[in-house]
Amino acid sequence: MASGIAPCYVSNVVSPLLASKEAAASSSALSSAISAPPPGLGFAARTRSCFRIGQKYSTARFSVVMSAEAVKEKAGKAPKEVPKESLLTPRFYTTDFEEMEKLFNKDINKNLNEAEFEALLAEFRADYNQTHFVRNAEFKAAAEKLQGPLRQIFVEFLERSCTAEFSGFLLYKELGRRLKKTNPAVAEIFTLMSRDEARHAGFLNKGLSDFNLALDLGFLTKARKYTFFKPQFIFYATYLSEKIGYWRYITIYRHLKANPDYQLYPIFKYFENWCQDENRHGDFFSALLKAQPQFLNDWKAKLWSRFFCLSVYVTMYLNDCQRSAFYEGIGLNTKEFDMHVIIETNRTTGRIFPAVLDVENPIFKEKLDHLVELNEKLAAISKSTVPPTLKNLQRIPVISAMISELLALYFMPPVESGSLDYVDFEPQVVY
Ligand SMILES: [Fe+2]
Ligand SMILES: [Fe+2]
Numbered sequence: 310m311a312s313g314i315a316p317c318y319v320s321n322v323v324s325p326l327l328a329s330k331e332a333a334a335s336s337s338a339l340s341s342a343i344s345a346p347p348p349g350l351g352f353a354a355r356t357r358s359c360f361r362i363g364q365k366y367s368t369a370r371f372s373v374v375m376s377a378e379a380v381k382e383k384a385g386k387a388p389k390e391v392p393k394e395s396l397l398t399p400r401f402y403t404t405d406f407e408e409m410e411k412l413f414n415k416d417i418n419k420n421l422n423e424a425e426f427e428a429l430l431a432e433f434r435a436d437y438n439q440t441h442f443v444r445n446a447e448f449k450a451a452a453e454k455l456q457g458p459l460r461q462i463f464v465e466f467l468e469r470s471c472t473a474e475f476s477g478f479l480l481y482k483e484l485g486r487r488l489k490k491t492n493p494a495v496a497e498i499f500t501l502m503s504r505d506e507a508r509h510a511g512f513l514n515k516g517l518s519d520f521n522l523a524l525d526l527g528f529l530t531k532a533r534k535y536t537f538f539k540p541q542f543i544f545y546a547t548y549l550s551e552k553i554g555y556w557r558y559i560t561i562y563r564h565l566k567a568n569p570d571y572q573l574y575p576i577f578k579y580f581e582n583w584c585q586d587e588n589r590h591g592d593f594f595s596a597l598l599k600a601q602p603q604f605l606n607d608w609k610a611k612l613w614s615r616f617f618c619l620s621v622y623v624t625m626y627l628n629d630c631q632r633s634a635f636y637e638g639i640g641l642n643t644k645e646f647d648m649h650v651i652i653e654t655n656r657t658t659g660r661i662f663p664a665v666l667d668v669e670n671p672i673f674k675e676k677l678d679h680l681v682e683l684n685e686k687l688a689a690i691s692k693s694t695v696p697p698t699l700k701n702l703q704r705i706p707v708i709s710a711m712i713s714e715l716l717a718l719y720f721m722p723p724v725e726s727g728s729l730d731y732v733d734f735e736p737q738v739v740y
Contacts, residue, residue, distance in 0.1 A: 401476045403535040404543045406487040412540055412601060413492040420600045426494040429593055433501035441582045442512045447575040452519035455573060462635040463574060464520050471513035471524050477550075477590075478506035479530060480543075498593055505586045516576055541604050544597055545617040548661070551591035553621060553654045558584035560650055564641060571640035595661045605727060611664035614727075618658065618666045619719050622651045623680060630681045631688075648674060659726035667724050676718050683711045 415421050455463055485500030510526065517523050538546060562580035565572050572578070604610055626647050629636060633643040651668050659665045667673060690703045 401533045401535045402480050403537055405539050409540050410491045413488050413495050420602060425596055429596060430494050430498050433498050438582050438586055442508050448519050451574045459638045462632060466635050467513050467516045468524060471510050474506050474510035475526050478503050478510055502590050544594060544604060548591055548594035549617055549621045551587050552657050554587040555584045556650045556653045568640050598661055605663050614662040614664050615666055615723050626677045627684050661727055663727040664723045665726050667721055676714050680711060680714050683707050
C-alpha cells in the first residue's frame with residue numbers, strides 16, 4: 310500500500326476526506342523515523358527473528374537479520390532530510406475490530422463461504438514467493454551508479470514504497486490477531502498476507518541500505534498517525550490498493566523487460582513474482598466483499614465505490630506527476646503509465662464493485678491533468694517567500710478549483726458494474 314510505487318495503495322487513499330478519528334501519536338515524531346541504519350542491523354527477505362530497530366524491540370515479528378553490509382555501512386552517514394506529511398503521504402490505517410469480528414462470525418454472517426476461504430488459505434500457505442526475495446551484488450553496485458537528482462528520487466521511491474508495504478503489514482497483522490477466534494481461516498489468511506507485506510517492506514528497506522539509509526519501522530509503528538476507516542471502507546480501499554499495486558508492478562516489469570537499458574536498479578526484476586502476491590491479496594478482498602453483500606448491493610455502496618476509486622486514482626496521479634523524474638528515469642511517460650494503470654485497475658475493479666468511474670472517457674484524463682496543474686500551483690505557493698497569511702489567501706481559489714474538479718469527476722456518469730456471479734475468486738496468476 311506508496312508513491313513512488315505502491316503495492317499496497319491503501320496508505321495513499323485521500324483519507325482525510327473520510328477520517329473520523331485517529332489513533333496514536335504526533336506527526337512531528339516522524340522526523341526521526343528516517344535515518345542511517347542502526348549499527349549492525351539490516352532487513353533481509355528471510356524471516357524468523359524479531360526485529361530490533363533503534364535499540365527497541367517491536368511487537369512485529371519479521372525479517373530482520375544481521376547484515377554484514379549494514380555493519381560495514383554503519384559509520385558516517387548523515388540522517389536523511391525528512392519528508393513532510395501531506396494528503397498524499399502514505400498512511401497507516403486502523404479499523405473497528407469489533408465490527409470486523411461480527412462481520413466474520415459464521416453464526417451471524419451466513420454468506421461466508423468456508424470452502425472458498427479454505428481454498429484461498431491453501432494458496433497462501435503454499436507461499437510461492439518464499440525464496441523469491443533474495444538479493445545479490447547487483448543492488449549495491451547499481452545504487453552507487455545512481456547519482457544526483459535521480460538518486461534522490463530513487464531513495465524517495467524506496468521510502469514511500471517501504472512505508473506503504475509496512476502499513477499493510479501492520480493492518481493485516483492486527484486483523485489476523487483479532488479474528489483468530491471468530492474465523493480462524495480468514496485470520497490465518499490475514500496473517501499470511503502480513504508475512505508477504507513484511508517481506509516486501511523488508512526488501513525495500515534493504516534497498517535503502519544500498520543508499521546508506523534505513524527506515525526506522527519500529528519507530529514509525531509507534532509514532533505515526535493512524536487513520537481510522539470503518540471495515541466497509543477498509544475493504545474498498547485495500548481491494549483497490551492491492552489491485553492498483555499489481556497493475557503498477559506488472560506494467561513496470563513488462564516495460565523494463567522490453568527496455569533493459571532503463572533497468573537502473575535490480576529491484577524491478579523482482580516485480581513479476583512480487584505483483585502476484587498483491588494480486589492474491591486483492592483476490593482475497595474480493596472474496597471478503599462477496600461475503601458482505603450489504604457493501605455491494607445498494608445505492609450507497611455505489612456511491613462509496615466511486616468515491617474510493619476516485620480517491621485512489623487521483624492520489625496516485627498527483628503523487629506520480631510530482632515525481633515524474635522517477636518514471637522518466639526508467640523510461641516511462643508518467644501520465645501514460647498512470648492512465649494505463651488506472652484503466653486496467655478500473656476494469657478489474659468493475660468485476661466486484663457495483664459502480665466504477667468512466668476513466669476511459671477523455672474528459673476524465675483532462676480533469677486529472679487540470680488537477681495536476683492546480684496541485685503545482687499549490688506547491689509553488691507553499692515554496693514562495695510571501696507571508697503565511699497571504700499564502701493562505703492565494704491558496705483559496707486554487708483549492709476551490711480543485712474541489713470543483715474533484716466533484717465534477719465524481720459526478721461524471723459512472724459505469725455500472727459488479728457481477729458477483731461472474732467473479733472468479735480462485736487465485737490466479739495474471740499476466
Ligand atoms: Fe505488498
Ligand atoms: Fe499486498
